[in-house]
Amino acid sequence: MAASETRSKRVVLGVTAGISAYKAIEVCRRLVDAGVHVAPVLTPDALRFVGVATFSALASEPAQSTLFDASQAIPHTSLGQSADLVVVAPATADFLARYAAGMANDLLSATLLATRAPVLVCPAMHTEMWEHPSVQETLATLVRRGVAVVPPEEGALAAGDRGIGRLADPASIVAVVLGMLGSNGDLAGRRVAVSAGGTREPLDPVRHLSNRSSGKQGHALAAVALRRGAEVALVTTVGTPVPAHPRLSVVRVDTAAEMEAAMAIESEKADVIVMAAAVADFRPVHVAGRKLTKDDGIPEIVLEQTPDILRGLVAHRRPGQVIVGFAAETDEPVARARRKRESKGVDLMVVNDVGAPGVGFDHDTNAVTIIKESAEREVPLTSKEAVAEAVLDEVVELLDRNDGADRARGEDS
Numbered sequence: 001m002a003a004s005e006t007r008s009k010r011v012v013l014g015v016t017a018g019i020s021a022y023k024a025i026e027v028c029r030r031l032v033d034a035g036v037h038v039a040p041v042l043t044p045d046a047l048r049f050v051g052v053a054t055f056s057a058l059a060s061e062p063a064q065s066t067l068f069d070a071s072q073a074i075p076h077t078s079l080g081q082s083a084d085l086v087v088v089a090p091a092t093a094d095f096l097a098r099y100a101a102g103m104a105n106d107l108l109s110a111t112l113l114a115t116r117a118p119v120l121v122c123p124a125m126h127t128e129m130w131e132h133p134s135v136q137e138t139l140a141t142l143v144r145r146g147v148a149v150v151p152p153e154e155g156a157l158a159a160g161d162r163g164i165g166r167l168a169d170p171a172s173i174v175a176v177v178l179g180m181l182g183s184n185g186d187l188a189g190r191r192v193a194v195s196a197g198g199t200r201e202p203l204d205p206v207r208h209l210s211n212r213s214s215g216k217q218g219h220a221l222a223a224v225a226l227r228r229g230a231e232v233a234l235v236t237t238v239g240t241p242v243p244a245h246p247r248l249s250v251v252r253v254d255t256a257a258e259m260e261a262a263m264a265i266e267s268e269k270a271d272v273i274v275m276a277a278a279v280a281d282f283r284p285v286h287v288a289g290r291k292l293t294k295d296d297g298i299p300e301i302v303l304e305q306t307p308d309i310l311r312g313l314v315a316h317r318r319p320g321q322v323i324v325g326f327a328a329e330t331d332e333p334v335a336r337a338r339r340k341r342e343s344k345g346v347d348l349m350v351v352n353d354v355g356a357p358g359v360g361f362d363h364d365t366n367a368v369t370i371i372k373e374s375a376e377r378e379v380p381l382t383s384k385e386a387v388a389e390a391v392l393d394e395v396v397e398l399l400d401r402n403d404g405a406d407r408a409r410g411e412d413s
């Protein structure tokens, strides 16, 4: 069984000035019922639709709506810093624009600037506004920055209109919030170390040997493990920003040697290790201290083997630890991966046929076969997130099996 988390999760519930603000009351109540600590923050105009008293009565602490409350000098930083998640429901077009522009002219927008917690916005507005390019571009900007969105639904709108723009159902919003908090996740209380991306082995100060790995599958594994409640360490060669998350630590590395060192540290605490990285098999024996130029003639590059990180991790496996390898193959992928699973001593080997269309390097999609001890599971072409879900389903099954074996040993002794 996953260890239960001790501190209840803190959610700042932002409410902005939309007709559907009344539904935020239901969101608040359901989150509190689910054991979440809810701190409501209403924009001044939201108060035209709903009252502070209602939220204060239902939430875990009094609702706030002003930056200049006499009782607290700087409420936005304490709210922002202590939040595990900020959810804005409903989020009006005006609020989304102010948030995307980085404005801080009310308590809620200032809190969003002062937080490193993940953010979920739930827009609600009339169809014409929702479909306006300005709103859509604002939203695309926020999504690019890692903000999660529960899109509006189709249905009855204010003033008798119908169309898309209605705030999503409170139950759906709460399900997404709990998913992001990991409170209901099957990896809650577990530590997962994931490696991602292709390593870079330097030749000289400006050149390196590398491969075509984009790191997308490894990053998707980290994101899904977070959503399922895990504490995640992502050891990655990929420079593109990873959305901040209170349960995520990111270690940037370049070479196989750096990745080996980082994974050795992370694996000491990990319940699960996933080596999704494409580790270079060879590296130059000598790294030139200065840039090689044509005047030096054609260089003869002598290569040596890099450490097999996965083998090292298996050799130092902690009791009950689940270890997953990845293999990108072009010839007889499943047969080769079966042999690789055995020889590397991992629990699962996930193989993709990188010769197939839409599979592997740089695609957003993937198709894999998960090789287990006594069975295989095929995951046909789908998103890298869905592949991550399938891999982690198998991981959870193995963790539960190992826990069961532990319990049985405990009862015997």
Ligand code: CTP
Pocket (backbone or CB within 6 Å): 256, 275, 276, 277, 278, 279, 280, 281, 306, 307, 308, 309, 310, 311, 324, 325, 326, 327, 328
């Ligand atoms: N791997 C590793 N260290 C290496 C090479 C690979 O940890 N030096 C890991 C990869 O992250 C992956 C698994 O081993 O999880 C299989 O990688 P792959 O390159 O297919 O294995 P190799 O043993 O290098 O086999 P091949 O000769 O087919 O490349």
